[in-house]
Amino acid sequence: MKKLILLLLISSSAWAQQTPVKKYGLQDFMMIEKVEDQDKYYNENKAKLAEKEDNSFRAELAVNWLAKGNLDKYNHYQAAQPKYNPMQFLNLTYALEKLFDEKKQYVAVAKYTNEFLEQLKKGTWTDAFGRTHILMDLNAAANAKLGNTAAAKAMIANSAGKKVASANDNGYFKDVKSNYLNRYAIVMSVAGDHKIAFDTLSKAFKEADSNPYMVATFKEIYQKVKGSDKGFEQYLKSLTDEAYQKYYHKVEKMYVESPALPLTGTMPIVNQPGKTINTFLANKPVKDITLNSLDGKPVNLADYNGKVLVLDFWSTGCTPCVAAFAGFEKVVADYKKSEFQLFVVNLFEPQAEVKVFAARKPVKLEILQDEENKAYAVTATPTKIIFDPMGNIRFFSSGYAGSTDREYYKLKAMVEITKARAAQASARQVK
Incomplete structure (x- = not known):
């Protein structure tokens, strides 16, 4: 394989390539497309697995079931307290973000992020990719959604202190800054600081530090500040149009004339x-x-x-x-x-x-x-x-x-x- 300039990070598949292929090795397991088939493969072969392989399979199953939103299956494999390799831990954070943004499973997100943060604090787990502050953001926002305002405010404050200066602005992970701003606004609004939340998201959309999940949050906060959602669509469009025009003019200079x-x-x-x-x-x-x-x-x-x-x-x-x-x-x-x-x-x-x-x-x-x-x-x-x-x-x-x-x-x-x-x-x- 030729060298790529490292704008990239290791994927789960690349991680697996570092392990010699064995009859019941992790690489074989990860090449099974559906988690349902992985589950069947594991349960049919677990008696033949060495302890290390058994742990890797259980960890992979826990991650993949969580990503699918099946909390019962996740809890089943997590109960054995598998040790996660760095890529599996990274994928856990992705799965939790999906659970929060798409599944709206706030109770589960608050519970799991709290458990993961405890493991990190004890040193049982390690965070090779600097994702601890993501767990904190998610925990704060989930607690805010559940009405646990004091816990949410304390956690979002801790998150801000944990972030490396460049963590929210790097060009590696998807929507790091926009997700943080969304969760911060959720916490501020639940705490009664609607104007702070409104100004935070207004600036985010104006500067393109935004993503589709933020729209629902912004609309809720707009209603609290303005008294209704009248004029929201026009206001949002004015912000996004400004952001687009900024990048349009920037991109124009990149046009290849010859x-x-x-x-x-x-x-x-x-x-x-x-x-x-x-x-x-x-x-x-x-x-x-x-x-x-x-x-x-x-x-x-x-x-x-x-x-x-x-x-x-x-x-x-x-x-x-x-x-x-x-x-x-x-x-x-x-x-x-x-x-x-x-x-x-x-x-x-x-x-x-x-x-x-x-x-x-x-x-x-x-x-x-x-x-x-x-x-x-x-x-x-x-x-x-x-x-x-x-x-x-x-x-x-x-x-x-x-x-x-x-x-x-x-x-x-x-x-x-x-x-x-x-x-x-x-x-x-x-x-």
Whole structure:
């Protein structure tokens, strides 16, 4: 496998690759797509497992059942107090966020986060990825939802003290800052500080430190401040329009005016002004490239001539790559009836591994594969390339923008600018 510039973190699959494959090894277990089948596999084979393998399987089952929202199954496997490896602990925090945001299981979130924080305090568990403050945020917000105001305020204050300065602004984990602001606003509002909560979320949406889960919170707080929800949609739109225009003007400067081949993509080096690194090499027309779908069927990119085409290069081991997908989904939804196509192109990894990851996540975008990285010799993930309807590269960008909405605004602006410039060029040719 070729080296990638480390904009990425280890995935569960990559973690598993470090363990030699055994008949009943963790890697085999993780390649079972459905947790129901994992459960069956474990219970049929647990008598044959060594103690270490038995612990790893139970930990994996606990994580995967929690991610699915099955609390009875999670409690069953958690009762044996398995020890979690760093990736399993990270995935536990993801599962808890899902349990809070999507399942609204506030009692369970308050209970589990409290238990996990106790384990961390005792030193029974370790937090290799700096996610302790996420557990604190979730615990505070869940307690606020349950009316435990004093506990919520104390925990959110502790969380603020625990965060590393850059933790909420890094480009690795999905929606770290926006999730924190949402939970902070929930706590402040329940505590009666509605104006603080209102101002916090107003600023968040205005600056694109936002995501779709924040809208419901914001609407509740708006009602408390204004007395009703009248005018909420217009107010929210004014904030999001301002955020979008900011990124539209920023993205305009990135437009590739002369997209001659070969073209080398670059990105700035953090904390080294004026210096860049190469991210990909385009040395052939996109119409000459054929990649396989996740089902193994060839996809000729020439078939998308006449459309704005987006290729986003990723791997399952790239945490910021996957973090960006939620923003891409919003863009795809906007252009369902338009001449537009987006593919996320997996690099380096075998089909079976990607299929399991995509099903379990789940990845809702269309996936292509370039296991040998032949198409664009990508050296940094995530990297996206935007083509105009004639197949010319008009934008490229690397890294995760830091929030779902910011990722959405940036890619949408790239698509809109590409469409507008293509329409202008077409109009000139007609004249």
